[in-house]
Amino acid sequence: VPKNISLYYEKRDLNETPLERAEQNFDEAGPAIVTRRGTIERLKLTRNLPLTEYRCAQAVAKVPAKVTVLGPDRIAQRFKWEASLNVYKGLDDFVEHIVQIERQIIGELVNAGCKYIQIDAPGYTAYVDKISLDRMRSRGEDPERNFQRSSDADNALIEGFAGVTFGIHICRGNARTIDPKTGKLVPQWHREGSYDAIAEKLFNSLKHQRILLEYDSDRAGGFEPLRLVPKDKIVVLGLVSTKNSDMETVDDLKRRIDQASKLLPVDQLALSPQCGFGGLDSKVLSEDEMWEKLDVIVEAAKQVWD
Structure with missing residues (x-):
């Protein structure tokens, strides 16, 4: 296992084609995080x-x-x-x-005072x-x-951590690459499929108070599964892509939140990026792009929930 995992990751034989599934070889040598x-x-x-x-x-x-x-x-x-x-x-x-x-x-x-813990469960x-x-x-x-x-x-x-809010994050992988034609960061992915087949079981069996769902592409399907969310949970809509240089607008986000609110009350909805901005891959948005996307999220949230 290489000492510098990020260097190892860069040298893997990965699919670099934009807007395609980034297939993984789980049997190759390397750290457990990617194999x-x-x-x-x-x-x-x-x-x-x-x-x-x-x-x-x-x-x-x-x-x-x-x-x-x-x-x-x-x-x-x-x-x-x-x-x-x-x-x-x-x-x-x-x-x-x-x-x-x-x-x-x-x-x-x-014990250190943390009151909000997110469980990362993209799998x-x-x-x-x-x-x-x-x-x-x-x-x-x-x-x-x-x-x-x-x-x-x-x-x-x-179980048993009173006074702590727990969220669980679900996505389809944060793979991305650079489009050689435009030089822009563009999405890839590791898994495909809407939430429909697992929604009822997932939303009703998990005891987390927040469910953070990737919803930045057609691969996530529509908002219909939200009708199955219990009344005591909040769904955080991951509408803003962390792997695409294209910038979302406040109006676009408000429109999609409005669509989702037809299936789940708006006071049970929240807004976030679809995944994290970081990762092992050096192919990431610029810091300015990250802040711009966060600013759009904050402004959209103010206009919807204030």
Whole structure:
């Protein structure tokens, strides 16, 4: 495993074609964050990086800082369980242990004063993506069992932390590349499919108070699944792309929020980017573009909710 993961990522044999699926080879050598890796011993927490990030952010923030923690489902999808049976009995054993470790991370965050924690769970869209589902089945996995295990784990992860708001973020991957014709940043993706097939199960089984959904492209489908969201949850619409140089407008965002509000009351809606601006890839928006997109979000939110 290379010491400089970002350098490794740049040298991977990835599809660089704009506006196409960025296919991943999970069996190649490399770090677990981008491949499936086995383990030679049971995992342990050696450093609480989200806690370090929270303390750094809160020291300079004028409002409460939110922290993101990678969810058990995503970690499990990067675990080569079939090569690790001498360490873990299988996926159930591994995921249960991951929950224990991550509860320690969350507990330390809560003790430090963190009141808003987002669980990053982009892998749930694998359960609507044919290629991902076929891969699970080829490894002898039952997608339905994987989904249930993951939702149970996500709920166990956040149980018992009174006074803390938990969100869960779901997307189709933050892959992007540069269009050689225009020099602009343009989207790619890792998974395809609307939320329809999993919406009822997902929205009603998860106990998180906020559900952050990617909605910046046709791959996410329409807003119809929002009708299945319980009344005690807020859906954060990820309408602003973090992987496209094209700039959204306040009017466009207001129009889409209005469309969504026909299926879920506007007081159960919020607005955000579709994913994070960062990542391992050096192909990112410029800092000015990032701030401009954030300014558009803030102005649209003011006009809708003020």
